[in-house]
Amino acid sequence: MVKDNYSIYICGVGGQGIIKTSTIIGEAAMNEGLNVVMSEIHGMSQRGGSVSTEIKIGEYKSSIIEKNTASMILAFEPSEVVRGLSKANKDTYLVFNTHPIVPAQIAGTNSYPSVDSIISSLKENYNNVYPVSGNHYAEESGSILSLNMVLLGSAVAVFNFPLDKENIIKAMKNNLNEKFHKMNLKAFEYGYNAIK
């Protein structure tokens, strides 16, 4: 049985920068000398559909998180955190962006629960619920495109997150366009301070 393992289920909607965020976390883990495996989905499933990546830090071989065992669900969209709950237990950290992306509706076939009801019902059932005004912080940082770095900052800020903040920032620099470092760092700090 592996100790000190940590698994993160990252989910949202195609195009939100989920794979990049996950790669940064994985690379930081590698640079800290930890074993890490990660699963991504590409292709048809990306076109505006729900997307997810799974990261497992520790002596695992498989990159798919078992049910009810995720240490954290990091969701880029509020309804997607709910969709990911099969991976969660009562103590799983639920960190998520509060800005909804409402899918195209046809003749009222698609309902969307209110964000307030999502937050309050999660709080009734889970011990560590962290809504983040991700879009707001991203726009404050300069562009909605920095949303993923806001949420990365929030993830790193939670209690017991296994990786060092400075190593995450190093991995950000290795994986993101240099032109936008200032904005991305700003976004990261916004997200970090929103939780700390």
Add this chain to the structure above:
Amino acid sequence: MAYNQLVNGKKGEKHFLLGNEAAVRGAIEAGISVAATYPGTPSSEIGNTLSFIAKDAGVYFEFSTNEKVAMEIAATSAVSGLRSFTFMKHVGLNVASDSFVTTAYSGVKGGMVILVADDPSVFSSQNEQDTRNYARLANMPILEPSNPQEVKDMMVYGFELSEELEIPVIIRTTTRVSHMRGIVEFGDIKSQKGKTVEGKHYNRGYFNKDPKSYIPVPVNVIVMHKILSEKIEKFQNNISSLNINEVVEIKDNAKIGVISSSSAYNYAYDVASLDNLDMKILKLTLSYPTPYDLIYEFIKDLDRVFVIEEVDPICERDVLLTVGMNGLNIPVHGKLDKTFPMVEEFNCDIVREGFIKILNYTDENFSLSHTQSLEKVIGDLPTRAATLCAGCSHRATYYGVKQALKESNISEDEVIFASDIGCYTLGINPPYNAADYLLSMGSSIGDGCGFAVATDQKVISFIGDSTFFHSGISPLINGVHNKQNFIVTILDNRITAMTGGQPNPGMPVDGMGDESPEISIRELALASGASFVRVINPLNLKQTVDTYKKALENEGVSVIIAKSPCTLIKGFNKKPPIKVNYDKCKNCDSCINNLACPAISKIKGKVVVDTSMCNGCSICSQICDYNAFETI
């Protein structure tokens, strides 16, 4: 990670790589000179990566028109003494299979590796076929890496094995291996075969004529087949002496065995270790030719054995054969006795469930009960299926086709929409409902021919530009020559979009970024003899509707080329977004119900355009009866 690290990285360096990126590093370490592919998920990133670095790595790389051509590029390079690499998704091997099977007979001089990416659980495919069957069909060795490090290592080993046996070697990955990211330690880069040529960026080989080996006429084939079969048999007898397949002990002197490979091995290992089971695992990385001796040695003193594999029960049958031929009395648990499911990918939860069925231990895992309010939220979750992007011209085409049918008084229920493989398959979703039948790449046109023969219904086929080049041309000729009557729509969005934006022959650029001749779809259609050929801009709705109305009246094969670039192309010319004028909007919801554009939603009773998503295609303003959409 920057792509050039795959070329310049030194032995011992560690990088966090996607399985597909690891395959590229492996190819470079093995000293390949030629690589060819047709893009297909989950193998696409191999080609994307190679197209960036091929020149720096001294490699010729092309996006071939289809997998069969890619197979032929690799086969001829390999018989000319170069190391060559072709890769494709599992169904791509169906397209390549005619040449593929014969390459085992004609053999290779330089090593040749065929990487085939299976897609258990079909994240992005039309079927769940298992490439391990092809290894048996062609009598070709197959390697099954389980993570990115092994992908890289097996690429290098695959080329050595291919040269030793003088036949191509298959590497089978799955989505969870190709799209797994993990730590990969680099090895040395071998020198390439062939000769360097002044002014050329990759080495050239030389083809020595030998028709007896290379021309499969009946008199030669019998000899070629015998040689292949003897070669494989001899190799099979030696597999036990190789240390490629390993036994992993979870507990000492375990009496329960597991035989597994590829991604399934990862789940088997994790569950056996986490649940501390009395097990040892035979991990088959080289799974064909079947290492019967090794399997026998592994199972002979066991109480029982589990076979854990995705998708077909292939290894399980090999194990049962071993049990039967040696008169053993050991229960074998796998798919055939329903311990594990027959379809879809596995994970730790599924593997554990299978173990528990047989071993009856308690699962410490639990399921949570939720409060009523959370259950309600879960019940209200919107479905979020993949969808055509905001501003995608395919949406405009589908809308235009339906409008033309309406104006021609033809019920769309009476029209058969033959669809194809690409983003436009998403036309299956409401409100378009424009996909009724689909078999494979290019099938929309052959299916169009068939429905025109078999029924009196109107038939409209939809095929993309890249798919048309891949395998749409010969069925188009078939339709014209055999006097069939249907409409072919070629959705020319100037890119191979679904797989992430690779070039195709309709574009003035090749797989290494060089300028190259652009092949005209219109001229191909005219050359086929089609009686009606028109190029339209689908974002001009009136033109689209008028053109389809004319085509519906035409006898024979009509070809409509709907030409408009994909919004995801780098440098796409985004037009100013659209906004709603609420003085004019009557809340008729026609836009919501008939376009289903992801940029348009109904929020708190009002139609709202998400301006960050809108590409300004203006179809919404063209369809609105009240002119309520305006350009910002």
